[in-house]
Amino acid sequence: MPDGARRPIITLLTDFGIADAHVAIMKAVVLSICPEANFVDISHEIPPQGIAQGAFVLETAWRQFPSGSVHVAVVDPEVGSARRGLALQASGHHFVGPDNGLLSYILDEDGARAVALTRPWYFLNKVGHTFHARDVFAPVAAHLARGTALSSIGDAVALTELRRLPLSRPSIQPGEIEAHIVHVDRFGNLITDLKKAELLSWLSEGNRAHIQAGPVEINRLSRYYAEVEPGQPLALISSSDRVEISVNLGSASEKLGLGLGSAVRVTRLE
Amino acid sequence: MPDGARRPIITLLTDFGIADAHVAIMKAVVLSICPEANFVDISHEIPPQGIAQGAFVLETAWRQFPSGSVHVAVVDPEVGSARRGLALQASGHHFVGPDNGLLSYILDEDGARAVALTRPWYFLNKVGHTFHARDVFAPVAAHLARGTALSSIGDAVALTELRRLPLSRPSIQPGEIEAHIVHVDRFGNLITDLKKAELLSWLSEGNRAHIQAGPVEINRLSRYYAEVEPGQPLALISSSDRVEISVNLGSASEKLGLGLGSAVRVTRLE
Amino acid sequence: MPDGARRPIITLLTDFGIADAHVAIMKAVVLSICPEANFVDISHEIPPQGIAQGAFVLETAWRQFPSGSVHVAVVDPEVGSARRGLALQASGHHFVGPDNGLLSYILDEDGARAVALTRPWYFLNKVGHTFHARDVFAPVAAHLARGTALSSIGDAVALTELRRLPLSRPSIQPGEIEAHIVHVDRFGNLITDLKKAELLSWLSEGNRAHIQAGPVEINRLSRYYAEVEPGQPLALISSSDRVEISVNLGSASEKLGLGLGSAVRVTRLE
Numbered sequence: 001m002p003d004g005a006r007r008p009i010i011t012l013l014t015d016f017g018i019a020d021a022h023v024a025i026m027k028a029v030v031l032s033i034c035p036e037a038n039f040v041d042i043s044h045e046i047p048p049q050g051i052a053q054g055a056f057v058l059e060t061a062w063r064q065f066p067s068g069s070v071h072v073a074v075v076d077p078e079v080g081s082a083r084r085g086l087a088l089q090a091s092g093h094h095f096v097g098p099d100n101g102l103l104s105y106i107l108d109e110d111g112a113r114a115v116a117l118t119r120p121w122y123f124l125n126k127v128g129h130t131f132h133a134r135d136v137f138a139p140v141a142a143h144l145a146r147g148t149a150l151s152s153i154g155d156a157v158a159l160t161e162l163r164r165l166p167l168s169r170p171s172i173q174p175g176e177i178e179a180h181i182v183h184v185d186r187f188g189n190l191i192t193d194l195k196k197a198e199l200l201s202w203l204s205e206g207n208r209a210h211i212q213a214g215p216v217e218i219n220r221l222s223r224y225y226a227e228v229e230p231g232q233p234l235a236l237i238s239s240s241d242r243v244e245i246s247v248n249l250g251s252a253s254e255k256l257g258l259g260l261g262s263a264v265r266v267t268r269l270e
Numbered sequence: 271m272p273d274g275a276r277r278p279i280i281t282l283l284t285d286f287g288i289a290d291a292h293v294a295i296m297k298a299v300v301l302s303i304c305p306e307a308n309f310v311d312i313s314h315e316i317p318p319q320g321i322a323q324g325a326f327v328l329e330t331a332w333r334q335f336p337s338g339s340v341h342v343a344v345v346d347p348e349v350g351s352a353r354r355g356l357a358l359q360a361s362g363h364h365f366v367g368p369d370n371g372l373l374s375y376i377l378d379e380d381g382a383r384a385v386a387l388t389r390p391w392y393f394l395n396k397v398g399h400t401f402h403a404r405d406v407f408a409p410v411a412a413h414l415a416r417g418t419a420l421s422s423i424g425d426a427v428a429l430t431e432l433r434r435l436p437l438s439r440p441s442i443q444p445g446e447i448e449a450h451i452v453h454v455d456r457f458g459n460l461i462t463d464l465k466k467a468e469l470l471s472w473l474s475e476g477n478r479a480h481i482q483a484g485p486v487e488i489n490r491l492s493r494y495y496a497e498v499e500p501g502q503p504l505a506l507i508s509s510s511d512r513v514e515i516s517v518n519l520g521s522a523s524e525k526l527g528l529g530l531g532s533a534v535r536v537t538r539l540e
Numbered sequence: 541m542p543d544g545a546r547r548p549i550i551t552l553l554t555d556f557g558i559a560d561a562h563v564a565i566m567k568a569v570v571l572s573i574c575p576e577a578n579f580v581d582i583s584h585e586i587p588p589q590g591i592a593q594g595a596f597v598l599e600t601a602w603r604q605f606p607s608g609s610v611h612v613a614v615v616d617p618e619v620g621s622a623r624r625g626l627a628l629q630a631s632g633h634h635f636v637g638p639d640n641g642l643l644s645y646i647l648d649e650d651g652a653r654a655v656a657l658t659r660p661w662y663f664l665n666k667v668g669h670t671f672h673a674r675d676v677f678a679p680v681a682a683h684l685a686r687g688t689a690l691s692s693i694g695d696a697v698a699l700t701e702l703r704r705l706p707l708s709r710p711s712i713q714p715g716e717i718e719a720h721i722v723h724v725d726r727f728g729n730l731i732t733d734l735k736k737a738e739l740l741s742w743l744s745e746g747n748r749a750h751i752q753a754g755p756v757e758i759n760r761l762s763r764y765y766a767e768v769e770p771g772q773p774l775a776l777i778s779s780s781d782r783v784e785i786s787v788n789l790g791s792a793s794e795k796l797g798l799g800l801g802s803a804v805r806v807t808r809l810e
Binding site: 285286287288289290291292293294295297298299301302305306309318319347348349350351398399400401404 | 547549551558578580581582583584585586597598600601604605606723725726727763764765766767776777778779784788789
Binding site: 078 | 277279310315316330331334336453457494496497506509514518
């Protein structure tokens with residue numbers, strides 16, 4: 001068996017922050033079951049109870065990991081209530097988390113399958129009501145990483161029964177696109193819900209985009225940040241293939257006064 | 271030898287933050303001695319010089335790790351002075367850190383044993399006065415992880431000679447318990463020093479708890495956060511089996527104006 | 541082959557922060573090429589576009605790692621422009637990052653060699669303009685970690701052609717040294733550009749240093765923080781062998797009103 005194959009990748013995404021021991025406790029539980037686990041932290045700085053933000057950050061990351069990875073995602077304000085726990089399989093990856101919309105993007109993957117976490121012999125012996133990341137999701141992820149099949153981990157459940165977020169989508173009209181900001185990154189870059197392929201298909205041959213973002217108008221797509229002068233706004237295609245509004249060497253969020261949910265309008269430049 | 275056994279777990283807890291390279295330097299030193307080390311960060315966001323907070327966060331985490339783990343804890347304002355360095359063994363785990371109370375909770379474990387770190391051949395060649403995490407604690411942890419016995423690492427020292435924090439304890443009277451907040455987590459949840467077992471034993475059969483926390487009175491123990499309406503306060507048993515005051519989908523710390531050391535009063539509901 | 545040798549160390553230093561998935565995506569790319577990679581995060585909290593700060597933090601850390609480590613450093617405001625990507629070899633370590641000064645300190649190492657990253661077969665299949673950490677630097681680091689030689693990874697380039705920061709240096713005069721603060725750590729300690737060896741050589745036998753740092757005068761070098769009363773300023777030799785101004789149990793930066801670039805004057809005490 002190749003060395004890498006013995007160290008299954010488990011990624012973690014939570015709103016637990018890094019000051020408390022919650023994330024370390026999840027890892028401790030996993031290591032007790034699967035000592036070979038190779039952890040990669042995606043983010044623990046999802047805003048508290050920020051299900052939509054967590055769903056988006058997970059969506060930007062998981063595809064880059066090797067097939068066979070297990071992704072544990074926990075933003076779980078209803079922990080301990082009747083909300084279900086889930087394990088999903090899609091595109092050769094596994095996902096574990098609460099049934100509250102956090103895994104919405106995954107449900108749209110071709111061939112996605114889901115099970116409800118109903119089999120306590122895959123949980124910790126004692127399951128409380130406030131920390132299922134420790135008691136349920138970490139041990140289930142560890143068992144998946146060790147090779148337990150999805151069909152053994154829980155009871156099959158139809159994707160249509162699962163909760164989905166109303167995912168932000170651009171309004172694409174013949175004469176105008178209204179996109180929306182779905183993520184503000186550390187640099188103040190504004191990532192929209194408009195995908196590169198959607199924009200290019202709408203623009204069609206020979207047209208250029210005119211973009212209105214708050215107080216500024218942008219008449220071209222740049223390729224990289226330093227293409228404009230320091231402090232100037234620009235639009236480009238983000239590393240996740242979405243339209244992004246930025247300010248070179250500055251924060252577009254601060255400079256343009258825009259944030260989550262703000263509209264960005266695209267028209268064709270005559 | 272099983273694969274897991276070749277990768278000894280070393281956890282790290284410090285007040286170093288994550289912007290500087292201090293934690294990476296500790297790991298570099300460990301890897302130079304024990305290349306198989308499997309690191310888990312517990313927290314590096316202990317408030318600067320926050321010995322009591324560090325002791326509490328360590329106490330919430332270490333038991334979850336497999337036996338044989340080595341826990342390095344460094345909150346060390348007296349670094350370089352005459353304060354001792356310690357290695358402890360308790361319940362099958364090892365602990366390394368300064369003798370300043372940070373390891374107070376461990377000293378109460380059955381069968382705990384301690385040695386003072388007096389043997390420079392287990393340290394880096396050059397030991398300075400400002401960074402014993404690098405020069406002393408990291409190399410000692412690496413040697414323990416490689417299998418050096420506690421009795422070889424240092425000179426036995428009686429537990430009674432070691433410094434202890436005045437650990438916060440609830441005042442349990444026949445008619446009332448006064449508990450105290452010992453931790454505020456990322457969500458603003460208020461964790462008290464009152465343990466579940468203490469509360470249940472005091473309440474006795476058929477009685478219910480009435481809890482006064484700052485401006486609010488709470489007449490029942492909830493099982494989970496979403497049991498009350500958004501924005502409403504509640505009390506429940508925390509994931510570390512302590513009485514916890516929370517606000518569903520909000521910050522109890524902000525909403526109730528309570529923080530570290532604040533009192534929480536429990537009486538029996540007639 | 542010993543177990544440790546099969547797990548090449550890859551360190552990461554960026555200005556990406558830890559809320560977004562950028563760092564996880566870099567690790568995912570590395571693991572796809574080099575599943576045995578053993579990651580150590582140096583810092584992801586370099587201030588956005590803080591090339592000089594990143595260079596300094598890297599310099600304080602990399603020497604502690606075992607020979608053979610690969611250090612990926614990305615603070616890259618000009619990503620996607622004509623600025624070069626680099627791989628360096630120095631003192632048995634490899635370094636990967638943009639040619640913008642971030643690797644300035646490494647260029648001064650004896651025997652340092654550099655190549656420009658011009659061979660797309662070591663990159664991801666699709667290279668964009670905004671995230672070379674993912675598309676170029678991570679895969680190149682993974683190939684170096686797997687044993688690809690520096691001379692194969694890119695085209696040799698003379699060190700004199702590479703961009704260097706104007707690294708902060710103290711002004712050492714016969715009667716006075718003017719040092720400068722080059723780093724403020726989490727505790728508010730002020731690290732200067734004056735190295736221990738430079739100070740000792742200048743002071744000469746029998747002389748003591750008199751240090752003026754903002755509003756305070758310090759008449760001796762302390763060995764450790766707790767040597768002075770709580771709240772009092774002191775000077776000592778930092779863990780990276782530089783002159784450091786501190787306040788015991790407090791923040792020198794706040795208390796003295798000093799920060800990056802501030803001058804610290806050293807004279808000989810009569």
